Amino acid sequence: MISILNKPHPFIFNKFSVLVPSAITFLLILLLAPSYFQNLEPIERGVAAFFTTLLVGLCIRLSVPLLKKLLPTAMNEDDWTIGKEILLILSVVCIMIIAISVLLFVLRDNEETVVALVFKTASLTIGISIFPIIITVLFEQYHHQKLQVKKATSLTTYLATENKKLRATTRISSQPGEKLLIKSDNQNIELRLDPNDLIFMKSDGNYMEVYYHDMDDIKTKLIRNTMKSITAVLPNTSFLRCHKSFIVNGNYIIKVEGNARNLELKLKGVATNIPVSRAKVKEVSKFLEGN
Template identity: 30%
Template sequence: MRLGFLILSASHITRLCIFVGMAGAGIIKRVKKGLNDPIVENFSWKGSLMFSLQASIYIAFVLFIINHGMNQAQPLLMAALFALGSFFSLLPANWGMPKMLPATYDEERWTVGKHILHTLFVAFCITGLNQLLLGLAEYSLSPFWVMFAQIILMGALPITLGLLIIKRRRLKRNEANAQTANQQLDRLHQPQSVTEMPEVVSLRSQNGEESLNLLPNQLIYLESVDNQVEVHWLNMMFPQKTVLHNTLKELEVALNQHPQFLRCDQSFIVNLKAVDEVEGNVRGYQLTLSGSAREIPVSSSYLNAFDARIKQLS
Protein backbone atom coordinates (compact mmCIF):
# COMPACT_ATOMS: atom_id res chain seq x y z
CA MET A 1 0.00 0.00 0.00
CA ARG A 2 2.76 2.42 0.98
CA LEU A 3 4.81 1.37 -2.07
CA GLY A 4 1.83 2.05 -4.35
CA PHE A 5 1.42 5.49 -2.79
CA LEU A 6 5.11 6.27 -3.36
CA ILE A 7 4.92 5.11 -6.99
CA LEU A 8 1.76 7.17 -7.52
CA SER A 9 3.37 10.20 -5.94
CA ALA A 10 6.50 9.81 -8.06
CA SER A 11 4.32 9.55 -11.17
CA HIS A 12 2.43 12.71 -10.23
CA ILE A 13 5.67 14.55 -9.51
CA THR A 14 7.08 13.48 -12.89
CA ARG A 15 3.97 14.70 -14.69
CA LEU A 16 4.04 17.93 -12.74
CA CYS A 17 7.71 18.49 -13.64
CA ILE A 18 6.95 17.84 -17.32
CA PHE A 19 4.01 20.25 -17.21
CA VAL A 20 6.05 22.96 -15.46
CA GLY A 21 8.90 22.44 -17.91
CA MET A 22 6.58 22.76 -20.93
CA ALA A 23 4.84 25.79 -19.45
CA GLY A 24 8.19 27.37 -18.65
CA ALA A 25 9.47 26.74 -22.18
CA GLY A 26 6.31 28.32 -23.60
CA ILE A 27 6.69 31.37 -21.36
CA ILE A 28 10.36 31.75 -22.29
CA LYS A 29 9.46 31.51 -25.98
CA ARG A 30 6.78 34.19 -25.65
CA VAL A 31 9.06 36.46 -23.63
CA LYS A 32 11.85 36.04 -26.19
CA LYS A 33 9.43 36.83 -29.00
CA GLY A 34 8.19 39.88 -27.11
CA LEU A 35 11.73 41.15 -26.50
CA ASN A 36 12.50 40.79 -30.23
CA ASP A 37 9.32 42.61 -31.24
CA PRO A 38 10.24 45.63 -33.41
CA ILE A 39 9.42 49.12 -32.17
CA VAL A 40 9.97 52.56 -33.61
CA GLU A 41 12.61 54.91 -32.27
CA ASN A 42 14.03 58.25 -33.32
CA PHE A 43 17.64 58.95 -32.35
CA SER A 44 17.94 62.09 -34.50
CA TRP A 45 19.09 65.35 -32.90
CA LYS A 46 15.63 66.92 -33.19
CA GLY A 47 13.84 63.83 -31.88
CA SER A 48 16.26 63.42 -28.96
CA LEU A 49 16.04 67.12 -28.08
CA MET A 50 12.24 67.13 -28.05
CA PHE A 51 12.05 63.93 -26.02
CA SER A 52 14.60 65.23 -23.49
CA LEU A 53 12.67 68.47 -23.04
CA GLN A 54 9.30 66.74 -22.67
CA ALA A 55 10.63 64.11 -20.27
CA SER A 56 12.41 66.74 -18.13
CA ILE A 57 9.25 68.87 -17.87
CA TYR A 58 7.21 65.79 -16.95
CA ILE A 59 9.72 64.78 -14.26
CA ALA A 60 9.81 68.32 -12.83
CA PHE A 61 6.01 68.46 -12.67
CA VAL A 62 5.67 65.09 -10.93
CA LEU A 63 8.42 65.89 -8.42
CA PHE A 64 6.93 69.30 -7.66
CA ILE A 65 3.54 67.74 -6.91
CA ILE A 66 5.11 65.04 -4.71
CA ASN A 67 7.44 67.37 -2.81
CA HIS A 68 4.76 70.05 -2.38
CA GLY A 69 2.38 67.48 -0.94
CA MET A 70 5.07 66.28 1.48
CA ASN A 71 5.83 69.88 2.52
CA GLN A 72 9.42 69.64 1.32
CA ALA A 73 11.43 72.87 1.48
CA GLN A 74 11.69 74.74 -1.84
CA PRO A 75 9.88 72.10 -3.92
CA LEU A 76 10.03 74.20 -7.09
CA LEU A 77 13.81 74.66 -6.90
CA MET A 78 14.36 70.98 -6.22
CA ALA A 79 12.12 70.00 -9.14
CA ALA A 80 13.92 72.47 -11.41
CA LEU A 81 17.35 71.07 -10.46
CA PHE A 82 16.13 67.52 -11.03
CA ALA A 83 14.71 68.50 -14.42
CA LEU A 84 18.04 70.11 -15.35
CA GLY A 85 19.94 66.98 -14.37
CA SER A 86 17.46 64.83 -16.27
CA PHE A 87 17.77 66.91 -19.44
CA PHE A 88 21.57 66.80 -19.48
CA SER A 89 21.42 63.04 -18.88
CA LEU A 90 18.75 62.27 -21.46
CA LEU A 91 20.19 64.22 -24.37
CA PRO A 92 23.68 62.62 -24.38
CA ALA A 93 22.18 59.17 -23.78
CA ASN A 94 19.53 59.40 -26.52
CA TRP A 95 21.60 61.24 -29.11
CA GLY A 96 25.26 60.76 -28.18
CA MET A 97 25.23 57.02 -27.57
CA PRO A 98 23.66 56.18 -30.97
CA LYS A 99 26.40 58.28 -32.60
CA MET A 100 29.09 56.41 -30.68
CA LEU A 101 27.55 52.95 -31.21
CA PRO A 102 25.61 53.13 -34.51
CA ALA A 103 25.52 49.35 -35.00
CA THR A 104 23.94 48.80 -31.58
CA TYR A 105 21.52 51.72 -31.92
CA ASP A 106 20.31 50.87 -35.43
CA GLU A 107 16.79 52.34 -35.66
CA GLU A 108 15.79 49.82 -38.32
CA ARG A 109 16.57 46.91 -35.99
CA TRP A 110 15.45 48.40 -32.70
CA THR A 111 13.52 45.98 -30.49
CA VAL A 112 11.65 45.93 -27.18
CA GLY A 113 14.59 44.19 -25.49
CA LYS A 114 17.08 46.82 -26.67
CA HIS A 115 14.71 49.59 -25.60
CA ILE A 116 14.38 48.15 -22.09
CA LEU A 117 18.17 48.00 -21.70
CA HIS A 118 18.52 51.54 -23.05
CA THR A 119 15.82 52.80 -20.66
CA LEU A 120 17.65 51.26 -17.70
CA PHE A 121 20.88 52.91 -18.89
CA VAL A 122 19.15 56.30 -19.20
CA ALA A 123 17.61 55.94 -15.72
CA PHE A 124 21.07 55.12 -14.35
CA CYS A 125 22.50 58.29 -15.94
CA ILE A 126 19.64 60.45 -14.64
CA THR A 127 20.10 59.05 -11.14
CA GLY A 128 23.86 59.60 -11.13
CA LEU A 129 23.76 63.20 -12.34
CA ASN A 130 20.87 64.17 -10.06
CA GLN A 131 22.58 62.60 -7.06
CA LEU A 132 25.53 64.87 -7.84
CA LEU A 133 23.49 68.06 -8.45
CA LEU A 134 21.16 67.67 -5.48
CA GLY A 135 24.09 66.69 -3.27
CA LEU A 136 25.93 69.88 -4.23
CA ALA A 137 22.75 71.83 -3.45
CA GLU A 138 22.74 70.12 -0.01
CA TYR A 139 19.36 68.46 -0.36
CA SER A 140 18.67 65.31 1.62
CA LEU A 141 18.88 62.44 -0.87
CA SER A 142 17.45 58.97 -1.13
CA PRO A 143 19.99 56.18 -1.62
CA PHE A 144 21.13 55.76 -5.22
CA TRP A 145 19.20 52.56 -5.93
CA VAL A 146 16.03 53.92 -4.31
CA MET A 147 16.15 56.99 -6.58
CA PHE A 148 16.94 54.73 -9.54
CA ALA A 149 13.82 52.64 -8.85
CA GLN A 150 11.69 55.78 -8.39
CA ILE A 151 12.81 57.16 -11.77
CA ILE A 152 11.99 53.87 -13.51
CA LEU A 153 8.53 53.75 -11.90
CA MET A 154 7.95 57.40 -12.76
CA GLY A 155 8.83 56.94 -16.43
CA ALA A 156 7.48 53.45 -17.13
CA LEU A 157 3.86 54.42 -17.80
CA PRO A 158 4.37 57.48 -20.07
CA ILE A 159 7.18 55.78 -22.02
CA THR A 160 5.09 52.65 -22.61
CA LEU A 161 1.98 54.60 -23.59
CA GLY A 162 3.99 56.86 -25.88
CA LEU A 163 5.59 53.91 -27.67
CA LEU A 164 2.24 52.17 -28.12
CA ILE A 165 0.62 55.33 -29.53
CA ILE A 166 3.51 55.97 -31.94
CA LYS A 167 3.56 52.32 -32.99
CA ARG A 168 -0.18 52.33 -33.68
CA ARG A 169 -0.05 55.57 -35.68
CA ARG A 170 2.91 54.44 -37.77
CA LEU A 171 1.31 51.07 -38.47
CA LYS A 172 -1.92 52.72 -39.68
CA ARG A 173 0.01 55.18 -41.85
CA ASN A 174 2.18 52.48 -43.43
CA GLU A 175 -0.80 50.20 -44.07
CA ALA A 176 -2.67 53.05 -45.80
CA ASN A 177 0.37 54.00 -47.89
CA ALA A 178 0.90 50.32 -48.79
CA GLN A 179 -2.63 50.18 -50.22
CA THR A 180 -1.85 53.21 -52.39
CA ALA A 181 1.41 51.58 -53.52
CA ASN A 182 -0.46 48.39 -54.49
CA GLN A 183 -2.86 50.41 -56.65
CA GLN A 184 0.11 52.02 -58.40
CA LEU A 185 1.74 48.60 -58.87
CA ASP A 186 -1.39 47.40 -60.65
CA ARG A 187 -0.90 50.17 -63.20
CA LEU A 188 2.81 49.43 -63.42
CA HIS A 189 2.15 45.75 -64.23
CA GLN A 190 -0.21 46.52 -67.12
CA PRO A 191 1.22 45.41 -70.50
CA GLN A 192 3.10 48.16 -72.30
CA SER A 193 4.16 48.39 -75.91
CA VAL A 194 7.90 47.91 -76.40
CA THR A 195 9.47 50.12 -79.08
CA GLU A 196 13.08 49.08 -78.52
CA MET A 197 15.13 46.47 -76.74
CA PRO A 198 15.91 47.36 -73.12
CA GLU A 199 19.50 48.13 -72.23
CA VAL A 200 21.40 45.23 -70.67
CA VAL A 201 22.23 45.49 -66.95
CA SER A 202 25.92 44.79 -66.34
CA LEU A 203 27.05 43.92 -62.81
CA ARG A 204 30.69 43.29 -61.98
CA SER A 205 32.86 42.39 -59.00
CA GLN A 206 35.32 44.92 -57.63
CA ASN A 207 38.30 43.26 -59.32
CA GLY A 208 36.40 42.89 -62.61
CA GLU A 209 36.93 39.13 -62.77
CA GLU A 210 33.27 38.30 -62.15
CA SER A 211 30.44 39.76 -64.22
CA LEU A 212 26.77 39.20 -64.87
CA ASN A 213 24.86 40.63 -67.84
CA LEU A 214 21.07 40.54 -67.64
CA LEU A 215 17.98 42.12 -69.09
CA PRO A 216 16.37 44.42 -66.48
CA ASN A 217 13.32 42.24 -65.96
CA GLN A 218 15.51 39.21 -65.27
CA LEU A 219 16.95 40.80 -62.15
CA ILE A 220 14.75 40.32 -59.06
CA TYR A 221 16.77 41.71 -56.14
CA LEU A 222 20.26 42.09 -54.69
CA GLU A 223 21.18 41.35 -51.08
CA SER A 224 24.32 42.35 -49.22
CA VAL A 225 25.67 39.39 -47.24
CA ASP A 226 28.91 39.84 -45.30
CA ASN A 227 31.43 41.34 -47.77
CA GLN A 228 29.68 40.25 -50.94
CA VAL A 229 26.42 40.67 -52.81
CA GLU A 230 23.99 37.93 -53.76
CA VAL A 231 22.29 38.68 -57.08
CA HIS A 232 18.94 36.91 -57.49
CA TRP A 233 17.71 36.66 -61.07
CA LEU A 234 15.62 34.57 -63.45
CA ASN A 235 16.96 32.26 -66.14
CA MET A 236 13.84 31.81 -68.23
CA MET A 237 11.43 31.16 -65.33
CA PHE A 238 13.92 29.50 -62.98
CA PRO A 239 15.38 31.47 -60.02
CA GLN A 240 19.17 31.73 -59.99
CA LYS A 241 21.69 33.21 -57.53
CA THR A 242 25.08 34.66 -58.43
CA VAL A 243 27.53 35.92 -55.81
CA LEU A 244 29.65 38.97 -56.65
CA HIS A 245 32.50 40.21 -54.49
CA ASN A 246 31.45 43.83 -54.39
CA THR A 247 29.54 46.28 -52.20
CA LEU A 248 25.85 47.02 -52.53
CA LYS A 249 26.71 50.71 -52.83
CA GLU A 250 28.88 50.12 -55.91
CA LEU A 251 26.22 48.00 -57.59
CA GLU A 252 23.59 50.61 -56.74
CA VAL A 253 25.63 53.12 -58.76
CA ALA A 254 25.74 50.66 -61.66
CA LEU A 255 21.92 50.44 -61.58
CA ASN A 256 21.25 54.18 -61.30
CA GLN A 257 20.34 54.53 -64.98
CA HIS A 258 17.53 51.98 -64.53
CA PRO A 259 14.76 53.64 -62.45
CA GLN A 260 13.00 50.33 -61.79
CA PHE A 261 15.78 49.37 -59.35
CA LEU A 262 15.69 50.96 -55.90
CA ARG A 263 17.65 50.65 -52.68
CA CYS A 264 14.94 49.85 -50.13
CA ASP A 265 17.00 48.85 -47.10
CA GLN A 266 20.60 48.81 -45.90
CA SER A 267 20.95 45.31 -47.31
CA PHE A 268 18.62 45.23 -50.34
CA ILE A 269 18.10 46.62 -53.83
CA VAL A 270 14.84 45.52 -55.42
CA ASN A 271 13.38 45.48 -58.92
CA LEU A 272 10.12 47.40 -58.47
CA LYS A 273 8.61 45.71 -61.53
CA ALA A 274 9.06 42.37 -59.76
CA VAL A 275 7.03 43.47 -56.72
CA ASP A 276 3.69 41.66 -56.50
CA GLU A 277 2.41 43.11 -53.23
CA VAL A 278 3.29 45.72 -50.63
CA GLU A 279 2.29 45.13 -47.01
CA GLY A 280 2.58 47.83 -44.34
CA ASN A 281 4.09 47.15 -40.92
CA VAL A 282 5.53 49.15 -38.01
CA ARG A 283 8.98 49.57 -39.53
CA GLY A 284 7.88 50.25 -43.10
CA TYR A 285 6.81 47.83 -45.82
CA GLN A 286 7.23 44.16 -46.63
CA LEU A 287 7.51 43.28 -50.31
CA THR A 288 6.38 40.05 -51.96
CA LEU A 289 8.22 39.42 -55.23
CA SER A 290 7.43 37.34 -58.29
CA GLY A 291 10.10 34.74 -58.91
CA SER A 292 11.19 34.60 -55.25
CA ALA A 293 9.80 33.36 -51.96
CA ARG A 294 11.90 35.90 -50.06
CA GLU A 295 10.07 38.85 -48.47
CA ILE A 296 12.04 42.08 -48.81
CA PRO A 297 11.81 44.88 -46.21
CA VAL A 298 11.46 48.57 -47.02
CA SER A 299 12.84 50.30 -43.94
CA SER A 300 11.53 53.61 -42.62
CA SER A 301 14.41 55.71 -43.96
CA TYR A 302 13.65 54.51 -47.53
CA LEU A 303 9.84 54.82 -47.45
CA ASN A 304 9.62 58.25 -49.08
CA ALA A 305 11.99 57.24 -51.88
CA PHE A 306 10.02 54.02 -52.46
CA ASP A 307 6.66 55.83 -52.62
CA ALA A 308 8.04 58.48 -54.95
CA ARG A 309 9.65 55.96 -57.32
CA ILE A 310 6.52 53.77 -57.52
CA LYS A 311 4.47 56.87 -58.32
CA GLN A 312 6.99 57.93 -60.97
CA LEU A 313 7.03 54.53 -62.70
CA SER A 314 3.26 54.06 -62.66
Protein backbone atom coordinates in the same frame (compact mmCIF):
# COMPACT_ATOMS: atom_id res chain seq x y z
CA MET B 1 7.77 37.06 -24.03
CA ILE B 2 10.80 36.77 -26.35
CA SER B 3 8.54 37.06 -29.41
CA ILE B 4 7.08 40.28 -28.00
CA LEU B 5 10.53 41.76 -27.28
CA ASN B 6 11.63 40.92 -30.84
CA LYS B 7 8.66 42.67 -32.45
CA PRO B 8 9.66 45.57 -34.76
CA HIS B 9 9.42 48.95 -33.09
CA PRO B 10 9.99 52.46 -34.48
CA PHE B 11 13.11 54.29 -33.36
CA ILE B 12 11.89 57.74 -32.41
CA PHE B 13 14.08 60.48 -31.03
CA ASN B 14 12.91 64.05 -31.46
CA LYS B 15 12.14 67.11 -29.36
CA PHE B 16 9.12 65.40 -27.81
CA SER B 17 11.38 62.58 -26.59
CA VAL B 18 13.00 65.22 -24.39
CA LEU B 19 10.10 67.56 -23.64
CA VAL B 20 7.47 64.99 -22.59
CA PRO B 21 9.55 63.16 -19.92
CA SER B 22 10.88 66.51 -18.70
CA ALA B 23 7.38 67.98 -18.35
CA ILE B 24 6.13 64.87 -16.52
CA THR B 25 9.09 65.02 -14.14
CA PHE B 26 8.48 68.70 -13.38
CA LEU B 27 4.76 68.22 -12.68
CA LEU B 28 5.25 65.13 -10.50
CA ILE B 29 7.87 66.83 -8.35
CA LEU B 30 5.95 70.09 -8.10
CA LEU B 31 2.52 68.59 -7.39
CA LEU B 32 3.21 65.29 -5.64
CA ALA B 33 6.53 66.13 -3.96
CA PRO B 34 7.80 62.53 -3.73
CA SER B 35 10.52 61.45 -1.27
CA TYR B 36 13.24 64.09 -0.73
CA PHE B 37 11.09 66.89 -2.18
CA GLN B 38 8.47 66.56 0.60
CA ASN B 39 10.70 68.49 2.98
CA LEU B 40 11.02 71.52 0.73
CA GLU B 41 8.97 74.69 0.82
CA PRO B 42 6.88 75.39 -2.33
CA ILE B 43 9.39 77.87 -3.76
CA GLU B 44 12.34 75.63 -2.97
CA ARG B 45 10.46 72.68 -4.44
CA GLY B 46 9.81 74.65 -7.63
CA VAL B 47 13.52 75.48 -7.95
CA ALA B 48 14.48 71.85 -7.25
CA ALA B 49 11.87 70.67 -9.78
CA PHE B 50 13.26 73.04 -12.39
CA PHE B 51 16.87 71.90 -12.00
CA THR B 52 15.88 68.23 -11.79
CA THR B 53 13.80 68.64 -14.94
CA LEU B 54 16.68 70.39 -16.68
CA LEU B 55 18.98 67.54 -15.65
CA VAL B 56 16.52 64.91 -16.94
CA GLY B 57 16.21 66.71 -20.27
CA LEU B 58 20.00 66.97 -20.65
CA CYS B 59 20.47 63.29 -19.80
CA ILE B 60 18.00 62.26 -22.49
CA ARG B 61 19.25 64.76 -25.06
CA LEU B 62 22.90 63.80 -24.68
CA SER B 63 22.80 60.10 -23.82
CA VAL B 64 20.85 58.80 -26.85
CA PRO B 65 23.17 60.35 -29.51
CA LEU B 66 26.17 59.21 -27.43
CA LEU B 67 24.90 55.62 -27.27
CA LYS B 68 24.25 55.69 -31.05
CA LYS B 69 27.82 56.82 -31.62
CA LEU B 70 29.34 54.26 -29.23
CA LEU B 71 27.12 51.34 -30.31
CA PRO B 72 26.28 51.91 -34.01
CA THR B 73 25.45 48.27 -34.74
CA ALA B 74 23.25 47.74 -31.69
CA MET B 75 21.55 51.11 -32.31
CA ASN B 76 20.73 50.39 -35.96
CA GLU B 77 17.28 51.93 -36.49
CA ASP B 78 16.31 49.46 -39.20
CA ASP B 79 16.70 46.55 -36.75
CA TRP B 80 14.97 48.26 -33.83
CA THR B 81 12.69 46.15 -31.64
CA ILE B 82 10.55 46.54 -28.51
CA GLY B 83 13.32 44.83 -26.52
CA LYS B 84 15.95 47.30 -27.76
CA GLU B 85 13.61 50.20 -27.03
CA ILE B 86 13.17 49.01 -23.44
CA LEU B 87 16.94 48.52 -23.02
CA LEU B 88 17.59 52.01 -24.37
CA ILE B 89 15.04 53.54 -21.99
CA LEU B 90 16.50 51.64 -19.03
CA SER B 91 20.00 52.78 -20.01
CA VAL B 92 18.86 56.41 -20.10
CA VAL B 93 17.04 55.94 -16.78
CA CYS B 94 20.28 54.62 -15.22
CA ILE B 95 22.15 57.68 -16.49
CA MET B 96 19.41 59.87 -15.03
CA ILE B 97 19.67 58.08 -11.67
CA ILE B 98 23.40 58.77 -11.51
CA ALA B 99 22.95 62.42 -12.48
CA ILE B 100 20.07 63.04 -10.04
CA SER B 101 22.00 61.25 -7.26
CA VAL B 102 24.89 63.67 -7.78
CA LEU B 103 22.47 66.61 -7.69
CA LEU B 104 20.80 65.40 -4.47
CA PHE B 105 24.21 64.67 -2.93
CA VAL B 106 25.11 68.32 -3.47
CA LEU B 107 21.76 69.58 -2.13
CA ARG B 108 21.33 67.15 0.77
CA ASP B 109 21.24 68.49 4.35
CA ASN B 110 21.62 65.19 6.23
CA GLU B 111 24.21 62.45 6.67
CA GLU B 112 22.60 59.96 4.31
CA THR B 113 25.16 57.58 2.79
CA VAL B 114 25.90 57.65 -0.90
CA VAL B 115 24.54 54.09 -1.32
CA ALA B 116 21.29 54.96 0.44
CA LEU B 117 20.99 58.13 -1.63
CA VAL B 118 21.49 56.26 -4.90
CA PHE B 119 19.00 53.58 -3.83
CA LYS B 120 16.40 56.22 -2.90
CA THR B 121 17.03 58.07 -6.18
CA ALA B 122 16.67 54.85 -8.18
CA SER B 123 13.36 54.06 -6.47
CA LEU B 124 12.15 57.61 -7.03
CA THR B 125 13.24 57.77 -10.70
CA ILE B 126 11.86 54.36 -11.63
CA GLY B 127 8.65 55.06 -9.72
CA ILE B 128 8.16 58.32 -11.60
CA SER B 129 9.12 56.95 -15.03
CA ILE B 130 7.71 53.41 -15.17
CA PHE B 131 4.15 54.26 -16.18
CA PRO B 132 5.08 56.97 -18.74
CA ILE B 133 7.57 54.47 -20.23
CA ILE B 134 4.97 51.71 -20.60
CA ILE B 135 2.35 54.10 -22.00
CA THR B 136 4.85 55.65 -24.44
CA VAL B 137 6.07 52.29 -25.80
CA LEU B 138 2.52 50.96 -26.24
CA PHE B 139 1.33 54.19 -27.87
CA GLU B 140 4.29 54.32 -30.28
CA GLN B 141 3.77 50.67 -31.20
CA TYR B 142 0.05 51.18 -31.94
CA HIS B 143 0.37 54.61 -33.59
CA HIS B 144 3.23 53.76 -35.94
CA GLN B 145 1.83 50.35 -36.80
CA LYS B 146 -1.35 52.14 -37.88
CA LEU B 147 0.58 54.74 -39.91
CA GLN B 148 2.75 52.14 -41.65
CA VAL B 149 -0.20 49.92 -42.52
CA LYS B 150 -2.02 52.94 -43.93
CA LYS B 151 1.02 53.94 -46.00
CA ALA B 152 1.57 50.37 -47.22
CA THR B 153 -2.10 50.01 -48.17
CA SER B 154 -2.01 53.30 -50.06
CA LEU B 155 1.06 52.27 -52.08
CA THR B 156 -0.32 48.79 -52.76
CA THR B 157 -3.58 50.33 -53.98
CA TYR B 158 -1.59 52.57 -56.30
CA LEU B 159 0.26 49.53 -57.60
CA ALA B 160 -3.08 47.99 -58.48
CA THR B 161 -4.27 50.90 -60.65
CA GLU B 162 -4.41 50.59 -64.42
CA ASN B 163 -1.38 52.82 -64.92
CA LYS B 164 0.66 50.84 -62.45
CA LYS B 165 -0.44 47.56 -64.02
CA LEU B 166 0.76 48.88 -67.34
CA ARG B 167 4.08 49.91 -65.84
CA ALA B 168 4.48 46.57 -64.03
CA THR B 169 4.13 44.70 -67.31
CA THR B 170 6.40 47.01 -69.26
CA ARG B 171 9.78 45.48 -69.80
CA ILE B 172 12.98 47.45 -69.47
CA SER B 173 13.86 48.91 -72.86
CA SER B 174 16.93 47.34 -74.37
CA GLN B 175 18.26 46.56 -77.79
CA PRO B 176 17.76 43.00 -79.04
CA GLY B 177 20.44 40.81 -77.54
CA GLU B 178 21.70 43.62 -75.26
CA LYS B 179 22.84 42.21 -71.95
CA LEU B 180 23.45 43.65 -68.51
CA LEU B 181 27.02 42.82 -67.47
CA ILE B 182 27.52 42.16 -63.76
CA LYS B 183 31.22 42.26 -62.94
CA SER B 184 33.37 41.37 -59.94
CA ASP B 185 35.68 43.89 -58.32
CA ASN B 186 38.54 42.75 -60.59
CA GLN B 187 36.33 43.54 -63.62
CA ASN B 188 35.73 39.91 -64.58
CA ILE B 189 32.25 39.40 -66.06
CA GLU B 190 30.31 37.13 -63.68
CA LEU B 191 26.83 37.36 -65.22
CA ARG B 192 25.34 38.35 -68.57
CA LEU B 193 21.64 39.02 -68.05
CA ASP B 194 18.67 40.46 -69.80
CA PRO B 195 17.90 43.44 -67.47
CA ASN B 196 14.35 42.13 -67.09
CA ASP B 197 15.66 38.89 -65.55
CA LEU B 198 17.46 40.62 -62.67
CA ILE B 199 15.08 40.54 -59.68
CA PHE B 200 17.06 42.01 -56.78
CA MET B 201 20.51 42.15 -55.19
CA LYS B 202 21.59 41.98 -51.59
CA SER B 203 24.83 43.30 -50.14
CA ASP B 204 26.70 40.89 -47.87
CA GLY B 205 29.92 42.50 -46.69
CA ASN B 206 32.29 42.67 -49.66
CA TYR B 207 29.97 40.49 -51.73
CA MET B 208 26.68 40.89 -53.59
CA GLU B 209 24.03 38.19 -53.76
CA VAL B 210 22.38 38.47 -57.17
CA TYR B 211 18.91 36.94 -57.60
CA TYR B 212 17.83 36.46 -61.21
CA HIS B 213 15.57 34.46 -63.51
CA ASP B 214 17.12 31.62 -65.47
CA MET B 215 14.40 30.07 -67.62
CA ASP B 216 11.62 29.32 -65.09
CA ASP B 217 13.86 29.19 -62.04
CA ILE B 218 15.15 31.86 -59.67
CA LYS B 219 18.88 31.46 -59.15
CA THR B 220 21.45 33.17 -56.93
CA LYS B 221 25.07 34.08 -57.57
CA LEU B 222 27.55 35.49 -55.08
CA ILE B 223 29.80 38.13 -56.64
CA ARG B 224 32.65 39.96 -54.97
CA ASN B 225 31.90 43.63 -55.52
CA THR B 226 30.37 46.64 -53.79
CA MET B 227 26.82 47.93 -53.95
CA LYS B 228 28.04 51.27 -55.34
CA SER B 229 29.93 49.71 -58.26
CA ILE B 230 27.10 47.46 -59.36
CA THR B 231 24.43 50.15 -58.92
CA ALA B 232 26.32 52.33 -61.41
CA VAL B 233 25.52 49.97 -64.32
CA LEU B 234 21.79 49.58 -63.55
CA PRO B 235 19.07 51.67 -65.24
CA ASN B 236 17.77 53.94 -62.46
CA THR B 237 14.36 54.16 -64.11
CA SER B 238 13.66 50.53 -63.22
CA PHE B 239 16.01 49.63 -60.37
CA LEU B 240 15.59 51.08 -56.91
CA ARG B 241 17.87 51.05 -53.89
CA CYS B 242 15.34 50.66 -51.08
CA HIS B 243 17.82 49.86 -48.32
CA LYS B 244 21.56 50.14 -47.74
CA SER B 245 21.77 46.38 -48.43
CA PHE B 246 19.14 45.92 -51.17
CA ILE B 247 18.48 46.93 -54.78
CA VAL B 248 15.24 45.77 -56.40
CA ASN B 249 13.83 45.68 -59.91
CA GLY B 250 10.73 47.86 -59.55
CA ASN B 251 8.84 45.82 -62.15
CA TYR B 252 8.73 42.89 -59.71
CA ILE B 253 7.09 44.79 -56.84
CA ILE B 254 3.54 43.51 -56.36
CA LYS B 255 2.70 44.61 -52.83
CA VAL B 256 3.86 46.87 -50.00
CA GLU B 257 3.52 45.72 -46.41
CA GLY B 258 4.25 47.55 -43.17
CA ASN B 259 4.94 47.01 -39.49
CA ALA B 260 5.56 49.45 -36.65
CA ARG B 261 9.20 49.91 -37.71
CA ASN B 262 9.32 50.05 -41.50
CA LEU B 263 7.86 49.12 -44.88
CA GLU B 264 8.61 45.94 -46.81
CA LEU B 265 8.34 45.13 -50.51
CA LYS B 266 6.84 41.87 -51.73
CA LEU B 267 8.36 40.80 -55.06
CA LYS B 268 6.76 38.51 -57.61
CA GLY B 269 8.03 34.95 -57.15
CA VAL B 270 10.17 35.81 -54.09
CA ALA B 271 9.18 34.33 -50.72
CA THR B 272 11.12 36.77 -48.51
CA ASN B 273 10.03 40.40 -48.28
CA ILE B 274 12.60 43.12 -48.97
CA PRO B 275 12.98 45.77 -46.22
CA VAL B 276 12.72 49.49 -46.88
CA SER B 277 14.95 51.58 -44.63
CA ARG B 278 13.47 54.65 -42.96
CA ALA B 279 15.82 56.88 -44.96
CA LYS B 280 14.47 55.45 -48.23
CA VAL B 281 10.71 55.59 -47.57
CA LYS B 282 10.15 58.86 -49.46
CA GLU B 283 12.30 57.71 -52.37
CA VAL B 284 10.43 54.40 -52.60
CA SER B 285 7.06 56.16 -52.39
CA LYS B 286 7.99 58.54 -55.23
CA PHE B 287 9.27 55.63 -57.32
CA LEU B 288 6.09 53.59 -56.89
CA GLU B 289 3.83 56.57 -57.49
CA GLY B 290 5.73 57.44 -60.67
CA ASN B 291 6.90 60.86 -59.47
